Amino acid sequence: MYFPRLRDLREDKDLYQKDIAQLLGITQTVYSRYERGYQTIPIPHLLKLADFYQTSTDYILGRTNDPRPFPQPSSKRK
Template identity: 70%
Template sequence: MHFQRLHDLREDQDLTQEEVGRVLGIQQTVYSRYERGIQTIPVEHLIRLADFYKTSTDYILGRTNNRGPIR
């Protein structure tokens, strides 16, 4: 599964893949595989990204178009 929203959220914050990788404690190459859908995102990384971007995991996964902050 390709995660265009991960790419878009990262670019909206003017972040590099390396910077987001540091947030997750992983290498840039691993994060790049997440964005391209080559490697499955572990649940704990998905949750951490949703918290980091102040959105829901459903938004990242494309299950909703509501990007708003979680309450």
């Protein structure tokens, strides 16, 4: 699956693939495979990217065009 928004989000922050790879603890080659759709993104990496870019996983995956993150669940339960 191809994730064009990964590249767009990275470039909007003027970062290189190696910068994001370092954030994820992987090689630049593996991260490049994520961007080009040659390798599936593991869920922990997807979550870390969504947090880093302050967006939702659905936005990264192309399931929505709204880049705003979803509200965080309240820690208080009734």
